[in-house]
Amino acid sequence: MADKRINLENIPKEKFALAGENRRITDTKFETKPVGYFKDAFNRFKKNKSSLVAAIIILLLFLFALIVPFFSNYNVTFRDGYYKMLLPKSKLFSFLGWDGCSWYTVSQAGYDSYSAIGYEYGGSAVRKTSEPMVEEGTGKTYYKIYLDSYEKVGFAYVDLTEDEFIALKDYQNSTGIQVCYPIPENYKMSYQSVANGANLWYKLADTSNTTTGAALRHDENGMPIFENNYIIKDNPTYGRYDSLRIPGDDGGKNGKSWYVYSIKNQTGYRVRVLYSEYYKYKNGFEANHLFGTNQHGQDIFVCLAMGARLSFILAISVSIINFIIGVSYGSVEGYYGGLVDLIMERISDILSSVPFIVVATLFQLHLANRVGAVPSLLFAFVLTGWIGIASRVRTQFYRFKNSEYVLAARTLGARDSRLIFRHVLPNSLGTIITGTVLIIPGVIFSESMLTYLGIVNLETSGLTSIGTMLSNGQAYLSTFPHIIMFPAVFISLLEISFNLFGNGLRDAFNPSLRGAEE
Amino acid sequence: MLKYVIKRILLMILTFIVIMTMCFVLIKMLPLPAVKEQGRDVQLVLQRREAMGYNKPIMTQYYLYWRHILLAGDFGVGEQMYVGQEVTKIMLTKIPYSIVVNLYSILIAIPIGLLLGIYAALKKNKWQDHFISTLVMLFYSVPSYVYAFLVQYILCFKTGWFPLTAASREVAGFFSWTMFRSMVPAVISLAFGTVAGLTRFTRAELSEVLTGDYLLLARTKGLTRNQAITRHAMRNAMVPILPMILGEFIGILGGSLIIENIFSIPGIGNLYVTSITVRDYNFFMADTFFYTLLGLVAGLVVDLSYGFIDPRIKMGQR
Numbered sequence: 001m002a003d004k005r006i007n008l009e010n011i012p013k014e015k016f017a018l019a020g021e022n023r024r025i026t027d028t029k030f031e032t033k034p035v036g037y038f039k040d041a042f043n044r045f046k047k048n049k050s051s052l053v054a055a056i057i058i059l060l061l062f063l064f065a066l067i068v069p070f071f072s073n074y075n076v077t078f079r080d081g082y083y084k085m086l087l088p089k090s091k092l093f094s095f096l097g098w099d100g101c102s103w104y105t106v107s108q109a110g111y112d113s114y115s116a117i118g119y120e121y122g123g124s125a126v127r128k129t130s131e132p133m134v135e136e137g138t139g140k141t142y143y144k145i146y147l148d149s150y151e152k153v154g155f156a157y158v159d160l161t162e163d164e165f166i167a168l169k170d171y172q173n174s175t176g177i178q179v180c181y182p183i184p185e186n187y188k189m190s191y192q193s194v195a196n197g198a199n200l201w202y203k204l205a206d207t208s209n210t211t212t213g214a215a216l217r218h219d220e221n222g223m224p225i226f227e228n229n230y231i232i233k234d235n236p237t238y239g240r241y242d243s244l245r246i247p248g249d250d251g252g253k254n255g256k257s258w259y260v261y262s263i264k265n266q267t268g269y270r271v272r273v274l275y276s277e278y279y280k281y282k283n284g285f286e287a288n289h290l291f292g293t294n295q296h297g298q299d300i301f302v303c304l305a306m307g308a309r310l311s312f313i314l315a316i317s318v319s320i321i322n323f324i325i326g327v328s329y330g331s332v333e334g335y336y337g338g339l340v341d342l343i344m345e346r347i348s349d350i351l352s353s354v355p356f357i358v359v360a361t362l363f364q365l366h367l368a369n370r371v372g373a374v375p376s377l378l379f380a381f382v383l384t385g386w387i388g389i390a391s392r393v394r395t396q397f398y399r400f401k402n403s404e405y406v407l408a409a410r411t412l413g414a415r416d417s418r419l420i421f422r423h424v425l426p427n428s429l430g431t432i433i434t435g436t437v438l439i440i441p442g443v444i445f446s447e448s449m450l451t452y453l454g455i456v457n458l459e460t461s462g463l464t465s466i467g468t469m470l471s472n473g474q475a476y477l478s479t480f481p482h483i484i485m486f487p488a489v490f491i492s493l494l495e496i497s498f499n500l501f502g503n504g505l506r507d508a509f510n511p512s513l514r515g516a517e518e
Numbered sequence: 519m520l521k522y523v524i525k526r527i528l529l530m531i532l533t534f535i536v537i538m539t540m541c542f543v544l545i546k547m548l549p550l551p552a553v554k555e556q557g558r559d560v561q562l563v564l565q566r567r568e569a570m571g572y573n574k575p576i577m578t579q580y581y582l583y584w585r586h587i588l589l590a591g592d593f594g595v596g597e598q599m600y601v602g603q604e605v606t607k608i609m610l611t612k613i614p615y616s617i618v619v620n621l622y623s624i625l626i627a628i629p630i631g632l633l634l635g636i637y638a639a640l641k642k643n644k645w646q647d648h649f650i651s652t653l654v655m656l657f658y659s660v661p662s663y664v665y666a667f668l669v670q671y672i673l674c675f676k677t678g679w680f681p682l683t684a685a686s687r688e689v690a691g692f693f694s695w696t697m698f699r700s701m702v703p704a705v706i707s708l709a710f711g712t713v714a715g716l717t718r719f720t721r722a723e724l725s726e727v728l729t730g731d732y733l734l735l736a737r738t739k740g741l742t743r744n745q746a747i748t749r750h751a752m753r754n755a756m757v758p759i760l761p762m763i764l765g766e767f768i769g770i771l772g773g774s775l776i777i778e779n780i781f782s783i784p785g786i787g788n789l790y791v792t793s794i795t796v797r798d799y800n801f802f803m804a805d806t807f808f809y810t811l812l813g814l815v816a817g818l819v820v821d822l823s824y825g826f827i828d829p830r831i832k833m834g835q836r
Contacts, residue, residue, distance in 0.1 A: 350533050353817075354540075355809045357775065361794050361802070362544050445661050449776055452663060453791050470663065474780070477667060478675040488664045496659040 041430065044508040051504020054497040061494055065312055068305035073285045076306050076464050080287075080297035082156055082275050085480045087149040088292040088300075100292070101127050101148045108132075111143045112216040112224045117154035117199050119226050120181065121274055125151035150287060155181060155198035156275045161268040168271070171281055179277045182230035182259035198272050203229040231260040291486045294472050298464075300486050307466040308490065310458070314374065315443040318381040323436045325382070326389025331420050333390065334397025341394075352387045359383055360450055373458050377450070381443055389435050396428030430509025437505055441498035448491055466491050523822060530814050537810050542583060545799050546576050551598060566602075570594060593804035598796045605804045609786065616773030616785035618697065622705040624766050627712035632759075634713070635720025639755075640747070642725050650717065657714035666707040666780045673703050683782040704781040708774060712766065719762060724755040757828045761820040768816040772809060 035043070045051060069075065089100030106114065111126075118124035130144035160168065172179055184201040203217060217225045262269040279287050291300035333344045360380040367376035400406060401424055409423050444466075450456040451467030458465050466487045473484030550572065567573065571582050586592040593605040600608050638650040657665070673680050681700045727733070728751055736746040773787035782788075786805070793801035824831050 346529075349529075350536050353533050353810065353814055354537050355806070355813060357790070357794075358541060358806050358809070362541065365548055365797075366544065441659070448661065449663070453775060453779055454795050455791065470667075474667070477671055481671060484667055488667055492660040492664050495661060496656060499655065499659040 037426075037429075041505075041508040045504055048504045048507060051500050051507075054500035054504065057493060057497040058501060061308065061490070061497070062312060065305050065308035069302055069309070072299070072302040072305070073283070074289075074299035074302045076298065076303055077462055078297075078299060078302075080279070080293070082153050082297070083150070083279070083287055083289075083293055084295055084297045085149070085476065085483070086287075086289050086293040087480075088290060088482055088486075089150065089288060090290055091288065099148075100150050100289075101146050103144055104147050105142055105144050108141045108143070109216070111145060113199065114145060114147060114152060115224070116202055116216070116226055118151060120155075120201055121178075123151060124148075125154065149292075150276065153275045155201070155272055156278070157198050157270055157272055158278065159265070159268060159270050165262065165269045165271065168281065177277055177281075179273050179281055180261045180271045181274055182228075182261055183263060183272050184229045185231055201229060203227045233260055292480075292482050294469070294483045295476060296472070300469070300483065303464045303469055304466070304486055304490055307464050307469055307487065308494075310374070310463055310465050311444045311447055311494075314378060314381070314447055315440040317378060318385055318443045319436045319439040321378075321382050322386040322389055322439055323432070326386035326435075327393055327425070327432060329386065330390035330393025331397060331425060334394035335401060335416065335420050335424070337398075348387045348390060351384050354384065356380075356384060356446065357450075357455070360446075361455055364456055368456075373456055373461055374463070377447065377456055381446070385439060385443070388439070389432060392431055392435050393425075393428060396431065397424055400424045400427050430506075434502060434506040434509055437498070438502040441495050441502070444491065444494060444498075519825065526818055526822065530818050534810060534814055538807060539580070541803065541806050542580055543576070545803060546579065548799070551797060566595075587807075593807070594800040596798055597800055598798035599792060599801065605800050608801075609789065609804060609808070612784060612786045612789045613771065615783050616778065616787060617770055618693070619701050619704050619778070619783055619785065620708065620770030620773060622698065622701060623708035624712055624770060626705065627709040628716065628763060628766070630709075631713040631716025632720055635717040636724060636752075638717065638721040639724035639728060642728075647721075651721070654714045654717045654721075657710050658718060662707065662711050662774075663776050663780060665710050666704075666777055669703045669707045670780065673706070701781075701783070704777050704783055707781070708777050716759075716762070720755070720759055723758055724751060727751045727755045730754070757824070757831075760827050761823045764823050765816050765820045768812065768819060772812050
């Protein structure tokens with residue numbers, strides 16, 4: 001019995017063997033990838049569909065602002081005296097009704113006048129016509145016509161210098177495109193007194209009538225008779241007249257008489273041009289305004305892109321500057337506390353009590369002449385804009401600065417700056433970033449409001465902004481709503497997207513705040 | 519409590535004086551508008567400026583400025599607009615327009631906003647809540663002038679139901695039907711933003727309160743859901759909502775810069791914008807005085823009202 005028992009106290013050394021002598025003991029590697037703070041936030045952000053869509057819309061609007069001015073034929077300073085208030089027109093989507101035309105109700109005289117424009121050069125300003133409607137009582141006839149806002153400009157008188165005139169003649173001869181059209185007999189009358197003077201090329205039944213509806217001759221069925229009424233001279237170089245003749249268009253009755261294509265005046269020549277062709281000759285491209293034009297003849301598409309560009313640049317620079325100032329100010333305030341905090345808090349209190357409009361106005365009055373309207377606007381936004389971020393940072397500092405890990409770091413000898421930037425600030429980074437992003441829609445709104453009200457005027461510096469475009473369009477809200485519609489839709493889309501995006505960011509950085517407001 | 523209130527009021531006055539001093543100095547540093555631009559008797563303008571002390575040193579002017587305001591409520595006379603008329607009088611004729619428009623708008627907006635917010639909070643995460651929250655998000659984000667344009671286009675141009683501009687007080691009294699009708703578009707445009715803000719806020723506050731433990735206790739002790747909500751949740755949710763509404767009521771004095779401009783309401787906001795665009799410094803200063811004071815008082819009243827509404831909140835303690 002006793003032999004079988006093992007003496008546990010004296011086990012011989014040989015009986016022992018090292019367990020896993022050649023095995024290296026290490027921590028097992030994680031199967032998953034490590035997820036950092038930002039990666040984590042991004043993962044959460046991706047799940048939020050509406051914010052993701054908002055982010056994509058913002059990106060598209062940003063690209064629109066960035067790219068369009070490079071590829072557009074137009075710029076902000078481009079103005080055209082005749083192509084004003086054109087309707088939006090897209091060649092690609094014209095079947096959707098995006099064709100630069102609109103319905104008008106016109107009288108018989110108006111109908112005649114508009115259809116006569118196209119008749120002369122073989123085009124047509126009137127695209128569709130309804131059956132004539134006879135008004136009861138007065139017996140007047142009205143038409144509903146679908147009028148092309150580009151074609152309805154028709155002809156115009158332009159004054160050219162000798163050189164310009166010769167260049168235009170050369171252009172006509174080399175391309176075979178007719179730009180100049182014969183000048184009608186009623187030139188004097190119509191140029192001076194009729195709004196669309198150059199379009200009255202036909203014989204009128206009643207020349208004393210000086211409105212656009214000057215009566216045209218009609219046949220028994222009431223159909224207009226377009227009978228040309230051009231000035232014809234026997235000798236092309238006769239007297240003070242100088243004419244240009246396009247080969248094959250002599251207009252003469254006997255081979256000796258010619259249409260008069262230009263009239264010499266003191267400075268050069270006055271010619272009657274088909275405006276769409278003249279525009280092509282002058283600018284080198286065909287008029288095509290995707291979003292139409294405003295009352296100054298500016299292209300809304302490119303103006304919108306430039307206005308958006310300004311808004312983006314301003315808003316992004318303001319938020320970056322505010323971020324820097326707010327974080328430094330808030331950190332110092334929150335970290336040191338005590339008297340420093342008291343004094344700094346009073347300063348920011350006073351600044352935040354000044355109404356923003358006062359700040360913006362004073363900066364405009366004092367600085368706009370010296371540094372320009374945009375920088376002074378930037379200063380105005382920066383002056384009070386950082387306060388929100390600073391107070392967020394301050395609150396975060398109050399929350400974290402006395403926690404154990406900060407105390408531990410301090411015990412280990414970390415300097416103030418290290419404690420601020422390495423230990424406390426990263427904790428509040430999410431809130432700060434959200435706050436910084438949410439500054440952007442605010443700045444864009446305020447900027448558009450100030451320019452809308454005319455408190456800040458950017459047009460003198462060759463710029464435009466969404467607010468300026470809105471105030472341009474407001475006078476034409478009832479007649480040409482497209483002028484105001486595009487900037488209004490743009491800024492609404494931008495504001496909605498930025499707010500959604502900001503909310504998504506907040507939820508992503510602070511999942512505990514999900515769904516809460518502010 | 520009293521000590522805290524006094525401290526806050528004194529701080530407010532200090533802030534106010536600092537701001538006004540900065541504005542005064544900055545405005546006085548600007549060159550006066552040229553006499554010729556005024557297009558009137560040059561001698562007369564110069565005499566008036568002399569009489570108003572424009573040629574004195576800036577410190578003297580500053581002293582005179584405050585003395586005139588404190589003793590006579592006198593902000594000077596119009597230089598570029600309402601030339602020669604007293605600024606105070608003109609402003610007093612403008613304020614009622616702003617008050618009327620804003621009063622109508624918040625009287626409409628507050629019940630709607632509260633009801634929508636409460637409804638959304640009670641139906642939290644159901645389709646009603648999502649619907650209301652989406653609408654609120656839209657109205658909260660879209661700039662106020664955009665729906666002002668929409669309202670103007672639809673109600674004034676397309677349907678022609680309402681006149682384009684506000685009626686004047688000579689034609690109709692401030693609380694007459696004509697005046698109300700002429701202000702409806704502006705009132706609606708203003709109300710959108712207030713409704714959105716209030717709905718958002720109410721929903722957030724109430725839904726936070728609804729998760730509280732004491733609500734569970736209330737249900738446990740036998741109250742119905744409705745009883746628990748009206749007697750316990752609503753009263754607690756109102757603690758932050760009431761000060762906000764109070765702030766809105768003080769804010770009606772200030773009008774709205776942009777809505778008044780769009781609907782041509784001759785209110786105080788419109789006057790402010792005009793004074794800036796035509797560079798009338800006396801009007802600008804008086805308006806700044808008014809707006810800054812309004813903002814400060816509103817902030818103070820809102821802060822202090824927490825203590826009165828909810829006795830549990832001790833003022834001035836951290």
